[in-house]
Amino acid sequence: xxxxxxxxxxxxxxxxxxxxxxxxxxxxxxxxxxxxxxxxxxxxxxxxxxxxxxxxxxxxxxxxxxxxxxxxxxxxxxxxxxxxxxxxxxxxxxxxxxxxxxxxxxxxxxxxxxxxxxxxxxxxxxxxxxxxxxxxxxxxxxxxxxxxxxxxxxxxxxxxxxxxxxxxxxxxxxxxxxxxxxxxxxxxxxxxxxxxxxxxxxxxxxxxxxx
Numbered sequence: 001x002x003x004x005x006x007x008x009x010x011x012x013x014x015x016x017x018x019x020x021x022x023x024x025x026x027x028x029x030x031x032x033x034x035x036x037x038x039x040x041x042x043x044x045x046x047x048x049x050x051x052x053x054x055x056x057x058x059x060x061x062x063x064x065x066x067x068x069x070x071x072x073x074x075x076x077x078x079x080x081x082x083x084x085x086x087x088x089x090x091x092x093x094x095x096x097x098x099x100x101x102x103x104x105x106x107x108x109x110x111x112x113x114x115x116x117x118x119x120x121x122x123x124x125x126x127x128x129x130x131x132x133x134x135x136x137x138x139x140x141x142x143x144x145x146x147x148x149x150x151x152x153x154x155x156x157x158x159x160x161x162x163x164x165x166x167x168x169x170x171x172x173x174x175x176x177x178x179x180x181x182x183x184x185x186x187x188x189x190x191x192x193x194x195x196x197x198x199x200x201x202x203x204x205x206x207x208x209x210x211x
Contacts, residue, residue, distance in 0.1 A: 001134070001135045003131075006131050006134045006135050007131065009134050010130060010131060010134050011139065011174075012140075012141040012142070012180070013139030013140060013141050013170070013172070013174040013177075014074045014077040014078055014141055014177055014180075015077035015078075015080055015174070015175050015176075015177035016077075016080045016081045016082065016139065016170070016172030016173060016174060016175060017080075017172065017173040017174070017175050018080050018082070020082070020172070020173040021082045022082060022083050022138060022171055022172060022173075026136050026138070027050070027083060027171070029132060029136065030129045030132045030133050030136065030171065031048060031050070031085070031129065033128040033129060033131070033132040034046065034048065034125040034126070034128050034129050035125075036128060037121060037124040037125035037127075037128050038121065038124060039117075039121040040094060040097075040098075040117040040121065041094065041097040041098055041103060042097075043093045043094045043096075043097040043098075043117075043118075043121070044093065044121075045089055045090035045091065045092075045093030045094050045097075045118045045121065045122070046087065046088065046089055046090065046118075046121065046122040046125050047088040047090065047163060048085050048086065048087060048088065049085070049086040049088065049157050049159065050083065050084075050085050050086075051083070051084040051085075051086070051157075052082070052083055056084075057079075057081075057082075057084055059156050059157075060084055060086075060153065060156065060157075060168075061079055062156075063149060063152045063153045063155075063156040064145055064146060064149045064152070064153065065146075065149070074180070077177055078141060078143065078170050080172070081141075081170035081171060081172045082171070082172045083170065083171040083172060084168055084169070084170055084171075085126075085129065085168065085169040085170075085171065086153070086157065086159070086165060086168055087122050087123075087125070087126045087142075087165075087166045087167050087168065087169060088122065088159060088163040088164065088165060088166065089116075089118035089119050089121070089122040089163065089164045089166050090118060090162065090163055090164075091110070091116070091118045091162065091164065092162055093118065094113070094117060094118050095108040095110075096108075098112070116164075118164065119164060119166050122164075122166045123166060123167070126142055126166070126167060126169055127142075129169050129171075130142060130169060133171055137173075138171055138172060138173055138174070139171070139172060139173065139174035140169055140170060140171045140172075141169070141170045142167050142168070142169050143167060143168055143170070144167050144168070145165055145167070145168060150165050153165060191203060
């Protein structure tokens with residue numbers, strides 16, 4: 001599949017065929033794609049915890065809510081996914097990398113990072129997993145975990161305290177389900193979101209006072 005087609009076809013899939021699993025080779029290809037994501041200083045500060053068995057997935061859903069059956073319909077749909085991938089970022093990998101001789105930030109001061117690139121880079125890696133899933137003919141969704149449940153999820157899967165739970169990718173074969181009502185907002189087009197030279201300047205519009 002061409003990249004442009006994969007981008008156009010990517011959707012957040014919130015309900016999956018419970019009778020179809022994802023093969024090992026396909027899953028490995030999706031995860032291998034994550035290693036091609038960009039990362040600051042080539043720090044590669046990401047880890048992925050893959051949950052495939054019924055017991056593993058049940059443990060995740062139990063860790064994220066007192067009563068998973070009380071969830072919103074779209075979250076109950078996500079519970080049909082045969083695979084969950086917990087996407088973790090590792091700030092220390094960036095602090096370590098930028099303390100090396102070619103960077104020289106030996107103070108390891110988090111204030112040097114006004115944007116948490118460990119989370120940004122892990123998010124880009126997750127997007128490559130989603131796009132590869134489209135290329136493989138399966139669906140996926142990226143979703144978050146409630147803030148007050150992060151520690152519970154870490155404990156359930158022996159995740160080190162210094163890892164940040166950026167989000168979760170669900171994977172599986174899509175089945176029809178209602179579209180998200182958020183789509184009624186419409187997609188902003190490139191002309192609307194692009195500013196040329198300075199914020200607020202649209203393509204073909206010359207800023208006032210400039211020749």
